[in-house]
Amino acid sequence: MIDIREIKTIEQLEQAQQLEYNIWGMPSIPIHQTLTAVKNGGIVVGAYDGEKLVGFCYGFSGFREGKSYLCSHMLGIDENYRSQGIGEKLKYAQQAIAIERGYDLMVWTFDPLETRNGYLNLSKLNGICYTYIENCYGEMQDGLNKGLPSDRFEVSWYIASDYVNKSVSIDAKNATPVANCVQNEQGFLYLEITENLKYNSDLYTLPVPKDFQALKLQDPTLALDWRFKTRRILQQLFAQGYAAVQLQQQENYNEYVLVKLETLGLEGAKQYENNGMYH
Structure with missing residues (x-):
């Protein structure tokens, strides 16, 4: 049985540091940084199988445009424990602690083409994305990111909102596709963009x-x-x-569902131009 606990001590943070290295194979965050974050508004949560740490999420306090929030920087699961719902459990534990400490917003980033993350962040947690960051971390050399620009979605998770805390279901049957999946001669799917969109539909989908x-x-x-x-x-x-609000699964591909941000009833959610990002 997996037990979810808040991580606070140096010894626990050392376990998280080792797990971080095992997952990504890159230099881990120094203990002095994670410990300082924990003592100053940050939150680290661990998933344990007995006394073995098998997953963790790490966040620190952020501040932007006069508002404080929790920046959830990292979530990792031991490869032998994936696809068991542990990531979802970690996020909900992180949410509960964050609300208790006065946060109402959590943000983090993920690669929009990594659809397992997209499904968790949008379809399960009811996060939304309306910020796109080009090459967010520069040229990364780990196995997951090497060879491609490290583009990222920024998730905005309004953790105390009705939107997040209710069941959200969006019928995308009548949505307008902004692109189509077409099979090439090698049998791989490529993206064929629909031109001359007027962006006046209530719903759009992107494969x-x-x-x-x-x-x-x-x-x-x-x-x-x-x-x-x-x-x-x-x-x-x-x-x-528009904002990406769900990741839906089709037979041969997945697709994002996008709606107007203003229709979601999220107080404080706004968009403005900021060095090529929208938040």
Whole structure:
């Protein structure tokens, strides 16, 4: 049975540091930084199988445009414990602690083409995305990111809102596709963009690969094409006031569902131009 606990001590943070290295294979965050964050509004939560740490999420206090929030920087699960709902449990534990400490907003980033993360962040947690950051972390050299610009969605999770704390279901049957998946001669799907969109529909959908890491291994050039085309479309949609709110699964691909941000009833959610990002 997996037990979820808040992490506070140096010894626990050392366990998280080792797990971080095991997952990503990059230099881990120094203990002096994570300990300082924990003592100053940050939150670290661990998932334990007995006394073995098998997952963690780490967040620190952030401040922007006169508002404080929790920046949830990292979530990682031991590869032998994935697809068991542990990430969702960690986020809900993090949410409960954050609300108790006075936060009402949490933000973090993820690759929009990594649809397992998209499904958790949007369809399960009811986060939304209306900020697109080009090459967010520069050229990363770990196995998941090497060879592509590190583009990211920023998730805005309004943790105390009715939107987050109710069951959200959006019927996208009548949505307008902003692009179509077409099969090439090698049998891989590529993105064919729908031109001359007026961005006046209530709902839009954007196809994305089911397994982007597999596609990247099989055809790196096609993976890069997906990156640049989805970047262009999502930046246009966000600039027109849309937000990605769900990740739905189709037979051969997944798709994001996008609606007007103003229709979600989220107080404090606004969009404005800021160095190419919309928040």
